[in-house]
Amino acid sequence: MASLTDVRVFDAFRRWGYLAADLDPLGYLKPLTHPELAIDGEVVAQARRCYCGTIGAEFMHIPDPERRQWIQERLEAAPAPADSARVLERLTRAGILEQVLQSRYPGTKRFSLEGIVALIPVMDEVLDRAADLGAEQLVLGMSHRGRLNVMVHIVGKSAEDIFARFEDVDPRSFLGGGDVKYHLGATGDYLTAHGRAVRIHLVSNPSHLEAVDPVALGRARAKQDRLGLGGASRVLPVLLHGDAAFAGQGIAAETLNLANLHGYAVGGAVHVVVNNLIGFTANPEDTSSSRFAADVAKRLPIPIFHVNAEDPDAAVRVARWAAEYRYKFASDVVVDLIGYRRHGHSEIDDPTTTQPVRYRRIAELPPVWESYARRHGIDAGARSAEARGEFEAALKRARTVRKNPLLHQLPSYWDPYHGGAYNPAWEVETAVDAGELRAIGEALVHVPAGFSVHPKVKKLLEQRREMVQGQRALDFGTAGFHHRTPSG
């Protein structure tokens, strides 16, 4: 039987161990040495292994002892062997898809998942486990980060469809080119590792970060209500959050507050913070007053599992607990998946100008499928070449198609919805006199003498001058500067 001292040691680690855990692949979020953990001994080493590895669990704020017990049993048990072949397969595909997009469409927005592709095996595990426990449908709310990857690997869209959108061959038939591909919803089917089918509803997403949260939960609740008894088991809502958005947008906190309200409850939502520890160009210390973006979730008595995304086995372990906890206690649960962002915010910006040191470190890190394969002693070469070949072939096909009727196929329940309230008579004249445009444009690109302009900005200003002089098509960013009020 454990002695009283042993129990006290473990309790200290259950409470504060997450602060000393190894969570950030880049090492900026330094493990803290908490005074209550600054002790030595055999049992301390044991407790440290459970609570200060690549998983940091926050759960001692949960008042219900049964829930705490459930969580600590899992953290203190030896990890079950991982299905490393499957995890590697998924990491490789997810990583190579991004690499192919990067090499074929350089300078195009993509919102790459690289640095945090462990999200794909995390979603796999949530779906596998949830389906075993009764999930038939997933309502998924997410923003831009990794959306294309999720469309291919979770929603089941073909890579060809995604590439075709990059080609923008016929924006109408592809339901929109340009930015639209990051906002459209999608419906598809997912087959779990255990052979169960889950219908996936990826909710359309506006630019306004986190606004999708209550919409996704509302859709999930409506589906659950229609199904009646057992609906909350059959329909699982999952929300993926950006770290800066989750910490900063009030609607994220408002949505958490709906969790246990009779009119809004969904039997628990699984939240995953797709945490790259950066928001556009802002570091976490500039966007969040707390150590973790996920601290906002402590308004609810729910567990928060922080996990280092460079340890995909740990991430999958946590994903499994998240799904099981949701099903066991009908509660929200948070997975804070901490990785990094290999490229700029949208790949068209250059992060080395704002975060030069961070990006030098990032350049030294191999893709996670490489480090994972090495750790497990698997040769990933053949598999990655195969994935690359597959995506390159899909790309070739996408370049030959002119229309893709498949994307027109919304589920049939949308059939009765036609038209809308829009009235073309509301159109207003937005043209601006060319002389005025030139004058504003010249003022806009004028640089005071002696001011040294960054070379990239200089090029942009030159392009803008060409635009207002009529030598180049006016782009949206430039047009924004010429917005007129009705009074002129």
Ligand SMILES: Cc1ncc(C[n+]2csc(CCOP(=O)(O)OP(=O)(O)O)c2C)c(N)n1
């Ligand atoms: C409400 C709102 N504010 C600001 C923006 C502009 N914006 C788009 S992405 C972004 C950074 C988001 O960072 P994070 O949530 O960490 O996600 P990441 O892109 O790093 O995955 C910002 C500020 C927006 N789209 N919506």
